[in-house]
Amino acid sequence: MQDNLQNLFADRLAEQSGQTHFASDEHQTAKIIQKIIAERRVATIAKTSLSDELNLELSSIFPVLGVEEIAASADDFVLQVSKADAGITTATFAIAETGTLVEIVNDDRERLISSLPPIHIALVRARDIVPSLDDAAPRLNQVYLSGISNSVVTFISGPSRTADIELRLVLGVHGPHEVHAIVLHSDRSD
Amino acid sequence: MVLTKCMPSFSTQTEVTRMTSHRYRILSQKISNAILAKGRAAALYSAMARGREARSKAFARLEGAETFRDDIRTIKQDSIERLEELLGTFSENARQRGAKVYLASNAEDANHYIVELAKARNVRLVSKSKSLTSEEIELNKFLEAEGIKVVETDLGERIIQLAKEKPFHLVLPAIHKTRQEVAELLSAELQKPVSDDMESLMKAVRESLREVFLHSDMGISGANIAIAQTGTIVVETNEGNARLVTSIPKIHVVIVGVEKIVGTMREAAKLIVAHPMSATGQRLTNYVSFISGRLPLAGNFEGRELHIVILDNGRLRMRDSASFREALYCIRCGACMNVCPTYGVVGGHVFGYIYPGPIGIPWTAEVHGLDKAAEFAPLCISCGLCKEICPADIDIPMMIARVKQQDIEANGQLLVNEFLSEAESFARVACAMAPASNWLLRRKTMRIIAERLIGIDRRRPLPEFAKETFLQWFRKRESRTTESDSKAVYFVDLYANYNDPQLGKMAVELLEEADVQVAVPPQKSSGMPYVSYGELKKAEKVALYNIQSLYPFATKGFSIVSTEPTASYMLKFIYPKLLGTPESNLVAQHSIEIFEFLSNLKSKGRVHIKSRTSGKVGFHISCHQRALSSGKFTVSLLREIGLDVKVIETGTCCGMAGTFGMKRGPLGFDLSEEVGKPLFELFLNSGVDFIATESSVCKIHLEQGTGLRVEHPLKIVKAAFER
Ligand code: SF4
Ligand code: SF4
Secondary structure, three states: OHHHHHHHHHHHHHHOOOEEEEEOOHHHHHHHHHHHHHHOOOOEEEEOOOOHHHHHHHHHHHHHHOOEEOOOOOOOHHHHHHHOOEEEEEOOEEEOOOOEEEEEEOOHHHHHHHHOOOEEEEEEEHHHEEOOHHHHHHHHHHHHHOOOOOEEEEEEOOOOEEOOOOOOOEEOOOOOOEEEEEEEOOOOOO | OHHHHHHHHOOOOOOOOHHHHHHHHHHHHHHHHHHHOHHHHHHHHHHHHHHHHHHHHHHHHOOOHHHHHHHHHHHHHHHHHOHHHHHHHHHHHHHHOOOEEEEEOOHHHHHHHHHHHHHHOOOOEEEEOOOHHHHHOOHHHHHHHOOOEEEEOOHHHHHHHHHOOOOOOOOOOOOOOOHHHHHHHHHHHHOOOOOOOHHHHHHHHHHHHHHHHHHOOEEEEOOOEEEOOOOEEEEEEOOOHHHHHOOOOOEEEEEEEHHHEEOOHHHHHHHHHHHHHHHOOOOOOOEEEEEEOOOOEOOEOOOOEEEEEEEOOOHHHHHHOOOOHHHHHOOOOOHHHHHOHHHHHHOOOOOEOOOEOOOHHHHHHHHOOHHHHHOOHHHOOOOOHHHHHOOOOOOHHHHHHHHHHHHHHHHOOOHHHHHHHOHHHHHHHHHHOOOHHHHHHHOHHHHHHHHHHOOEOOOOOOOOOOOOOHHHHHHHOOOOOOOOOOEEEEEOHHHHHHHOHHHHHHHHHHHHHOOOEEEOOOOOOOOHHHHHOOOHHHHHHHHHHHHHHHHHHHHOOOEEEEOOHHHHHHHHHHHHHHHOOHHHHHHHHHEOOHHHHHHHHHHOOOOEEOOOOOOEEEEOOOHHHHOOOOOHHHHHHHHHOOOEEEEOOOOOOOOOOOOHHHEOOHHHHHHHHHHHHHHHHHHHHOOOOEEEOOOHHHHHHHHHHHOOOEEOHHHHHHOOEEO
16 A cells, blocks of 8 residues: 555656655665765755754765755855755655645745755655545644644645746756655665 | 518617727737737647647546536635635634735725835835736736836746737747747847757746846735635746745735635645646646745744735626626636637637636626727637536636627627527528529629628528428428327427428428427527627527427426527527526426437337448537537437447537628638638548538538538438338
């Protein structure tokens, strides 16, 4: 069941030109990130708060690759993210049926990390993949019923796209032209 | 002589004002220009075809597709019903989140609020994501008048902005622009050469707009939905530009039509599926943002404001109007323009004011005024397809008929429309005078006169008139009132009565052979032209006459069949709309396509196929038949008698649209030819021996356009059937 959901999620995200990777643990996740950023010669990266474990893994990888990380508190944070080559974020959950990463944030900084750099890498735990949009509703309700704190929920189903000129599909017109979802704690790791 | 004789029967109660003839001339000119701009039409045509295909694929795979349109309609209907309450709840919840909520009663009010806000905060640069509502009020103009620079960030909108044009299509505003044109526009704007390959274009767009995102001090977005329960604004974009517009600038202004408010997240979840499904066939739009209040940026809250301007601008009045209320159910998916035959030829600059396409007509009339809508309302040829494709099942054609009615009441009717909507009076005289009338109507000189005087295009062949009408024949023949458990009223309509009584006779004979008790009560032709030309009062009169005549039969369990799909369409859908009486509803319930009726007879074993035939036939579904069965009963019966039937369709109308294609010039014959061409080509390349269609007017058009023989399917199956 879990396995099917992961496959369905990957297929549906692929329909919208996004890629899915599977990792059994943080170490493997870091390896996948390493591969993506090495292949694309990523020099600067922005990330939202990740697990301590993963941070640790990444902090040993970035210096080796010569990747510079943008400080979350920088004064000119926006400008810096705008120049970053990749952004890493965590999706609160994902929807298999539509190939959607669901990002829930309380600070626009995190939105920028997934929307400004040309490459977006999003982590989602395998058990946080729900089958359908209907199953998303209760999870969203939790967000809203847990008080009135402001939030932005974004459904991300692939890279930025347009067909506004002659119906030609182009990816990455404003935001990312690549979206990589890494399914964490997956039993079907790459 | 024939003509003069029937002329006096046309009331000229309203003098055609100069306005009407002036508008007619301008619109005709615009149509001619649009027809000449071949490249544009081709681009638009493929965009529409692709949109239709994507939508039908998405529809086919959708779970719960059967109830989907009902669900969407119900959501919108309920929300509009509860509008005041939802507006209150939404405003309160959004305010709780710290947003400023402003209800703007009209365009001026909304513009004033936003411009004053921008001035007070010293805004120099505004980034905007796609918002038709802001175009409705022409917000950019007012901001720019204060020296504030406004930049559209949706690619299509940006192109339109640089070209200083209006959207050509709701979803693809710049679909009429080629790569080369875009390159020129960008080069001029950036003052450096941009080459016309996609990569260079995208690089130029991305770089220049990135600067705008980073440095704008106000972001203005529209909203696809507002959720009352949580005070949330939902914004959908594929490009992701709205994410930047709503996050980087300190001030975020949302401009949203008051009709966009729904109650709950659950309802919003349905709508975010409906939008992309009907627009592009995607399962979801790439980015769907649910914005609930303003957020800090990197921990900093300073100066970050959210203003939500809720726009009325005629919407609350629309809500109170029985005729126009459903326009508020529109979710702006653009599907109706993907199916509209005449929009497909002329595009949104001719077929639109700010809001393009079918829904643009009622919307413009209500929001921008009748005069603006009347400039393009005559482009609607009443095919009804927009209603069939609309995810909210909005009766756009009926609203358009109302707009036309208001227009003729204010400005008068064109003579040709008046003549054609009174076609029955003419037909009566022509039949009485046949064959002399036929001889006359074949004369070139006569046709020239008819063209000059009335506006009937001389290039269009007209059907011949019969000496004895079907109704005359039926009245004369011996009555056969054998009681039967299967009863049908034959509703003959114009063509089978005056032009091809043989068809009516065959229908009656076929039914009687199957032991059906057939009745033909007094009747007038269905009156579709009245609807097409906005003569709704006359349409109501005809409806009333026919319903009074048919109702007693309906109560006695008669089915009502017709050989003309448009007649069944009128009985089933239009009369109940026009009259709204229990009588018209009962008649509608009893109206059934003749081929469905025959299929039932066949499955009950009351008719049999005695002989089979062979041949390749191309079936044409008339537009009004799409609202019925899309011809499925006809096609399967044709197949059962041995024919190799191919349904040949472009997915839109053939262009004849009743009497529209008979009218002289661009707003008639020329446009109808242009709409028909792709379909003619399909038929000609299909290798069929002949064409079958139930519509008498499509028959005229297809015969002329393809040179192929066109038959009514009833005539084909008649010979193959026996008791
Ligand atoms: S009824 Fe047909 S012609 Fe009229 S607006 Fe709708 S689709 Fe277009
Ligand atoms: S009228 Fe219907 S089909 Fe047309 S844009 Fe609105 S919702 Fe879509």
